[in-house]
Amino acid sequence: MSHSETNLRIVLAARPRGTPTAADFRLEQIPKPVAPESGVLLRTLYLSLDPYMRGMMNERAPAYTRSIPLSEVMPGGTVNRVVASGNPRFKAGNLVLGNAGWQEFSVSDGKDLLPLGTLDPPSRALGVLGMPSFTAYVGLLDIGQPKPGETVVVAAATGAVGAVVGQIAKLKGGRVVGIAGGPDKCRYAVEQLGFDECLDHRQPDLGKRLAAACPNGIDVYFENVGGAVFEAVLPRLNVGARIPLCGFVSSYNDENLPPGPNRVPLVQRVLLEKRVRLQGFIILDHYATRLESFRREMGDWVTKGQVKLREDIVEGLENAPSAFIGLLEGKNFGKLVVRLAAD
Numbered sequence: 487m488s489h490s491e492t493n494l495r496i497v498l499a500a501r502p503r504g505t506p507t508a509a510d511f512r513l514e515q516i517p518k519p520v521a522p523e524s525g526v527l528l529r530t531l532y533l534s535l536d537p538y539m540r541g542m543m544n545e546r547a548p549a550y551t552r553s554i555p556l557s558e559v560m561p562g563g564t565v566n567r568v569v570a571s572g573n574p575r576f577k578a579g580n581l582v583l584g585n586a587g588w589q590e591f592s593v594s595d596g597k598d599l600l601p602l603g604t605l606d607p608p609s610r611a612l613g614v615l616g617m618p619s620f621t622a623y624v625g626l627l628d629i630g631q632p633k634p635g636e637t638v639v640v641a642a643a644t645g646a647v648g649a650v651v652g653q654i655a656k657l658k659g660g661r662v663v664g665i666a667g668g669p670d671k672c673r674y675a676v677e678q679l680g681f682d683e684c685l686d687h688r689q690p691d692l693g694k695r696l697a698a699a700c701p702n703g704i705d706v707y708f709e710n711v712g713g714a715v716f717e718a719v720l721p722r723l724n725v726g727a728r729i730p731l732c733g734f735v736s737s738y739n740d741e742n743l744p745p746g747p748n749r750v751p752l753v754q755r756v757l758l759e760k761r762v763r764l765q766g767f768i769i770l771d772h773y774a775t776r777l778e779s780f781r782r783e784m785g786d787w788v789t790k791g792q793v794k795l796r797e798d799i800v801e802g803l804e805n806a807p808s809a810f811i812g813l814l815e816g817k818n819f820g821k822l823v824v825r826l827a828a829d
């Protein structure tokens with residue numbers, strides 16, 4: 487097979503036990519797919535890597551998603567170039583947002599494709615103008631409901647969701663304290679994203695440093711991480727605090743609950759005494775009602791330079807597994823995207 491006739495793809499080879507390893511993925515070369523007469527043949531330019539993919543690798547996936555069958559292509563949001571189209575909505579050369587997953591070429595009936603026009607750089611459709619940013623927008627504004635002068639704490643503060651949460655909170659007049667892994671990320675959050683402070687969760691005494699950084703307590707905690715970060719936040723919540731529960735990535739590789747003691751009563755006591763509103767949410771539920779206002783407001787903020795998101799771009803599909811494993815350990819710095827082909 488010549489290169490132009492082949493499709494490189496990565497499938498789920500085995501179900502991870504704990505932290506995924508390279509052996510859980512398999513790189514395959516198969517014939518390039520042929521689009522049906524009314525279909526669209528797509529080439530992947532960018533692939534988004536996101537924490538939710540970890541849950542899909544398990545036999546028992548979270549209720550809001552599905553378990554990937556073994557030997558199936560790893561799923562994922564993508565930016566694609568239309569190679570050929572029998573669908574009147576799309577022409578060869580068009581740039582689209584799709585769901586091609588971890589592969590070079592794919593076919594679609596066009597229903598899941600969104601035209602991107604001349605978006606430059608197109609990878610922004612997976613980050614600051616895409617799903618993670620939309621998640622930040624809905625979680626912070628609809629559930630967190632920050633008021634001017636309130637203290638907003640956000641975990642994974644330089645990541646795709648966290649960086650946008652903090653910048654929106656600043657636009658709404660909040661005092662923003664980020665929590666991130668390592669001095670480079672913390673410096674970036676303050677100097678480039680405009681956070682008031684950012685604390686390194688890898689250093690000791692996070693709780694004490696958090697108390698010093700939040701002299702008026704915490705009004706909104708945007709939860710991305712869970713674990714030790716949540717434990718540091720809990721005693722510092724104010725009466726009436728809101729917690730958008732977006733994710734708890736520190737536990738995604740755990741096969742079992744951590745050993746006791748049982749801390750549920752402690753958590754419940756704080757939630758009750760402080761009248762905390764903690765609400766989990768899944769962004770898929772909000773597209774029908776909130777996407778339009780997100781597009782309008784975020785488009786405006788991004789154009790004016792008021793919200794930005796650093797991209798961590800990894801070259802080549804073959805490097806997707808190691809980049810994904812790193813995402814679950816904090817090795818990414820910004821929105822993690824794989825580039826498969828030039829724009």
Ligand SMILES: NC(=O)c1ccc[n+]([C@@H]2O[C@H](COP(=O)([O-])OP(=O)(O)OC[C@H]3O[C@@H](n4cnc5c(N)ncnc54)[C@H](OP(=O)(O)O)[C@@H]3O)[C@@H](O)[C@H]2O)c1
Pocket residue numbers: 536537538617618621642643644645646647648665666667668671687710711713715731732733734735736737767768769770813814815816817818819820821822
């Ligand atoms: N509910 C929804 O619909 C929805 C939608 C999108 C995303 N999410 C969730 O939002 C969260 C952020 O996602 P993202 O795409 O923006 O990823 P991200 O923040 O770009 O990357 C994940 C980050 O999590 C942090 N992390 C990983 N392991 C950690 C640990 N053990 N302790 C503390 N921090 C750890 C790392 O940042 P540091 O190095 O700074 O610690 C890492 O860079 C995830 O929990 C994800 O599942 C939820």
